[in-house]
Each structure stands twice: as structure tokens, then as C-alpha cells.
Amino acid sequence: MNVLVTGGAGFIGSHLVDRLVGDGHSVVAYDNLSSGFLDYFNPYAGNPHFRFVRGDVLDVAALTEAMRGCDTVFHLAANADVRFGLDHPRRDLEQNTIATHNVLEAMRAAGARRIAFSSTGSVYGEAKVFPTPEDAPFPIQTSLYAASKLAGEGMIAAYAAGYGLQGFIFRFVSLLGERYSHGHVFDFYKQLREHPQELRVLGDGTQRKSYLYVKDCIDAMLTALEKGRDPVGVFNLGADEYCRVTDSIGWICEALNVKPELKFSGGDRGWVGDNPFIFLDCARIRSLGWAPRLTIREGVVKTVEYLRENPWLLEARA
Amino acid sequence: MNVLVTGGAGFIGSHLVDRLVGDGHSVVAYDNLSSGFLDYFNPYAGNPHFRFVRGDVLDVAALTEAMRGCDTVFHLAANADVRFGLDHPRRDLEQNTIATHNVLEAMRAAGARRIAFSSTGSVYGEAKVFPTPEDAPFPIQTSLYAASKLAGEGMIAAYAAGYGLQGFIFRFVSLLGERYSHGHVFDFYKQLREHPQELRVLGDGTQRKSYLYVKDCIDAMLTALEKGRDPVGVFNLGADEYCRVTDSIGWICEALNVKPELKFSGGDRGWVGDNPFIFLDCARIRSLGWAPRLTIREGVVKTVEYLRENPWLLEARA
Numbered sequence A, B: 001m002n003v004l005v006t007g008g009a010g011f012i013g014s015h016l017v018d019r020l021v022g023d024g025h026s027v028v029a030y031d032n033l034s035s036g037f038l039d040y041f042n043p044y045a046g047n048p049h050f051r052f053v054r055g056d057v058l059d060v061a062a063l064t065e066a067m068r069g070c071d072t073v074f075h076l077a078a079n080a081d082v083r084f085g086l087d088h089p090r091r092d093l094e095q096n097t098i099a100t101h102n103v104l105e106a107m108r109a110a111g112a113r114r115i116a117f118s119s120t121g122s123v124y125g126e127a128k129v130f131p132t133p134e135d136a137p138f139p140i141q142t143s144l145y146a147a148s149k150l151a152g153e154g155m156i157a158a159y160a161a162g163y164g165l166q167g168f169i170f171r172f173v174s175l176l177g178e179r180y181s182h183g184h185v186f187d188f189y190k191q192l193r194e195h196p197q198e199l200r201v202l203g204d205g206t207q208r209k210s211y212l213y214v215k216d217c218i219d220a221m222l223t224a225l226e227k228g229r230d231p232v233g234v235f236n237l238g239a240d241e242y243c244r245v246t247d248s249i250g251w252i253c254e255a256l257n258v259k260p261e262l263k264f265s266g267g268d269r270g271w272v273g274d275n276p277f278i279f280l281d282c283a284r285i286r287s288l289g290w291a292p293r294l295t296i297r298e299g300v301v302k303t304v305e306y307l308r309e310n311p312w313l314l315e316a317r318a
Helices: A011-022 A038-044 A060-065 A089-110 A144-163 A186-194 A216-226 A245-256 A296-309 A311-316 B012-022 B038-045 B058-067 B087-108 B145-161 B184-194 B213-225 B245-256 B296-309 B310-318
Strands: A001-007 A026-031 A050-054 A070-073 A112-121 A166-172 A174-176 A198-202 A211-213 A232-237 A261-264 B003-007 B024-030 B049-053 B072-075 B114-120 B166-172 B175-176 B198-201 B212-213 B232-237 B261-264
Touching: A001 A011, A001 A060, A011 A026, A011 A038, A026 A060, A038 A050, A060 A089, A060 B296, A070 A089, A089 A144, A089 B087, A089 B145, A112 A144, A112 B232, A144 A166, A144 B087, A144 B114, A144 B145, A166 A216, A174 A216, A174 A296, A186 A198, A186 A245, A186 A296, A186 A311, A198 A245, A198 B003, A198 B012, A211 A216, A211 A296, A216 A232, A232 B049, A245 A296, A245 B212, A296 A311, B003 B012, B003 B058, B012 B024, B012 B038, B012 B213, B038 B049, B058 B087, B087 B114, B087 B145, B114 B145, B114 B213, B145 B166, B145 B184, B145 B198, B145 B232, B166 B213, B175 B296, B184 B198, B184 B245, B184 B296, B184 B310, B198 B245, B212 B296, B245 B296, B296 B310
Parallel strands: A001 A026, A001 A070, A026 A050, A070 A112, A112 A166, A166 A232, A174 A211, A198 A261, B003 B024, B003 B072, B024 B049, B072 B114, B114 B166, B166 B232, B175 B212, B198 B261
Antiparallel strands: none
């Protein structure tokens, strides 16, 4: 494959680049470095099959130029700040909805025919069916983030129908693993590093969520691209299990050998638009032969270990 | 109510303005006159409860200014050109998705708390359940138009959850009636006026569609606003019947007393993204006490009669 990865220097993108280069593909990592790290690409200095382009997904001309010669695009660049969406409602529109339109237009212009898109399990809103399958009842959106991802899904499907592209829409649960720098494990680790005696927790700790180890996620996406034949393939990507926030806190504290006093902010949601229960039915991607290798607990522990060994990441996100 | 209607000078908007002014509400019609007609407002010259503002939904400042003092917004302005969406893929993004974001931002700034939105039955893509209920299986989009309306629905729901607005999302079938100037009855009438001996039909004529008379649609929306209490109400609006394109042709030809030779372009779809079967389950809005007064056949005939009596409309759309 000749692949362009938007958000290629980010958490998920950089793992994907590693895997694609390792598998012998030619890769262009496209990233504006607003939250990614160029250091991830140090191993590829001088590698003729890898190219980094610093650019923004809002710059269609630069994106089109970077995409020339590519057959496949992984569109991972996004505003992933779910929690604070209401503080700046235009950000999801621009960085997710309009950006995805730009990626699709660049693909038409550059002749790329296949797109893989990082959507989210949050598009199910507050689902009524668990585990939630891809064809769950038509949901009502509860966050600007999910609404913008749903908008992206819709455009990709319409471009597939209208222009003959092939689209892979992946609805992720939250991901864990090396280079992770965003989300509850990160927040908890950071708090406990500063004051191991106390942990402030949003909500009442009963929220149930599913997680997936980042390399399992990448395996799943590549499995779908290898085997998927439909013009539009929609795949839930998650573990076949979920945990409570309090479970996760227990694993983190055990790994760090701390026993903080827990201070809950209260309520069954961490913030407005937080979903108290996310658990996806992943039978569709499993039917293609994929299964996750790590449990949620193993993913949490691996994440904590990585954060402990890489204090620079906490400094960079301070 | 103090109401602002975007697209107020259009087909649906102008009927809504008539009804609202007639019911004693204060109305601002906001329209850029790209396809609306100012003449519809001649009866309101000097009426202190009516105001026309010429403006574009892409101009947030003008929209916000026009919205001051309004509690309710009917957001009907849209690019409704479903068939040619693929010729200009940015149009649906701008005039539907971004425009709806602008309307929501203007509402936040101006303090308007309630939005009614003209979505479309096309958001169900190629549905698998007929008649299709609002909570049908999560669909895959097949047109840029529907994808942009879905994006609008998602933002409205997320704004309702996040900022406490109340949202009414109406998924329309195609509308018929006086001032109609867009769609198959219009196209067929125009053809038959020019050459009554021949009618060119897109597809094979077997497409099954549902329609609704415009004044029935307005009754339905006002019923929902009067009785709906949920933060987000989603309502299908359509007739409890459908017809084939060939049925509709029969009624039009009978009304015009012509017997053209039919020339079908062939295929079960009129164009890429055309949906061969649209038939919505409207039990939800009916449970609020609404029912359509006109059958599809009566709506078609009324439309033909209006077009015959108003040749200026065909000239204006030439």
C-alpha cells in the first residue's frame, strides 16, 4: 500500500505508522504537530519508504499535494477533546467535520480510493442495547464530538456511494497503551504522581466503559482493510468486556503501589455529554478473524508503566 | 411566540410564515432570496408583527442580530438540490452543515431556546424496515444532502444536551402544494407544458415515494412544538401511503388531460443516491393528534393546479 496517515504523529497514528512501515508499506505521515511528536519518527531517518509532512487538515492544497501517489488514507487527525467541547463549539465542526470533508476532497483530487476513519462508540449516544451493535437503533447525539464524528461518517458513506471510494468506519472505544496522553488513566496517573494520598474522580465512579489496547486496535483496522469488500464497512472496535472507573482506579493504584483517598465529584456522569455506559458489540470485526490480545486490565497496567517510564510525556502535556 | 424562520421566503418557509402570522405570532422571515420570493410577503406590508430580513445563514452576525428577541427558530434554509449534490460537494457542507452550526451559535448568542429543523427521510439511506420508524437501524448515508442533514441533526441534539436548547427534528418526505417549485411534479409539469406528447422519466418509473402536502406538514410541526416536552424530539413527517412514479405521472396527465409517450432512462434509481423506496412510519407524530388532510393524489393534483395558475413560477425557475 501507499498510505497517508493524517494525525500520523499522534498516539494512534504513530503506532499505525510503525506497523505499516514494518510491514513494508510506503507511508506519508501528515500532522500539524499540535499534539503529535516528531521524535516518534527518529527510527525512519533516511528510510525511503517513509515521509513526514507537517501540515494541517484544514489546508486542502497541502493535503492534496502530500497525498499524491497514495491509494489509501487513514484519517486519524481530530480534535479528541470530548470533555471540553462545549467550551469551544466551533472546534469539533472545523477540526472534525470540515477536516474530514477536506480529506475526502483531497482524495478525489489526488486519486486515493480508500479511506479508513477513526470514529467513536460515542456516536451511539446513550445506547439502549448492550453490547451495542453497529446497526443499533438510530441514536440521538449527546456530545459535539460524537456529532462531528457522525457527520464525518455520513460524508464518507456518501462519497463512497457517489464517487466510488471505499470507506472503513471504525467506531472506537477509548484506547490505551504506549504514547497514550489523553484520558482517565493519564489524568489519574498525573494526579497520583503529584499527590499519592488523594485522587479526585469525576462522577461517582460507577461509569462503565470499554477500552482497547492501541496495537489491538491497529490489528483490527488492518484486518478490516485486508478482508472488507463492501463499499462502506462500519466496524465497532473494542474489548468484549467493560470495567467501572473504580476497577480501573484499583489497577492503577496497585501498579503504582499507592492507596489514595478517593474524592468523587458525584453524579452518574463525569461531565455534560459523558456517557455512563459504553460497551460495543464487536462480533462483526471478530468474524473477520480478529481478537484483542490484551484485556482491559492489561492495557491499563501497560499504560501506567509507559507513563512511569516516560515522564517527558507528562511534561509535554503539562 | 417570537419566531425567526430561516428560508422564510421559500416554499415551506413562506407557508409557515403565513400560518404563524395568522395565528397571531411575531415573525421574522430571514432569507437570502437565492430561491425565495419577496412577493409572498405583500400581505404583510405595514404589519407590525412581521419583519423581513434579507440575509444569509452563513453570516452569523446578521443572523444573530435578526434573531434578537426571538424564542423559537424554524431553520428551513438549506441547499435542497439533492440530485446534483455530487457536482458541487462543498455546497451541502456549507449551506446545510455549517449553516446549521451558525444558526445554533446565533441562538446561543441571541438567547433563543427552541429550534425546529427540516431534516429529511433520506437520512435513513436505503432503509431495511418499511414503514421506517425514527429508531430504525443506524443507517448508512447514500447522498451528500442526507449526510449534511444528519450532521445538522447531530449538532442540534448535542446543543440541546450541552446548552439546554430544545430541538425538534423533522424528517420530511418530499412536500407538495402551492408555491412548490422543485421536484418531480415540477419537472414533469414543465416538460408536458413544452411538449405534451412526450415525458422523459428518470429511472424505470417503479420508484416508490411518499409525499406530504405542505400545509399538512406545517400543521404537524406546530403540533409537535405545542405538545413535545423532550429536549430532543425526532419526528417523521409523511403520509401513511406511498405511490409509484408511474402513479404520479397518471394523476398529473389526467389533471392536464394529456397522454404523453413515456421515455424511461432505465434502472431502479433516478440518479446516484436516489432512494428507490421512501415510506416513513409516522405513528409518533400521529400519537400527538396530527393526521394529514390530503392524500398524495390530492397533493399532486393541487400542485399541478397551482403551477398551471402561476406560470410566473416556471419562468422564475427557467
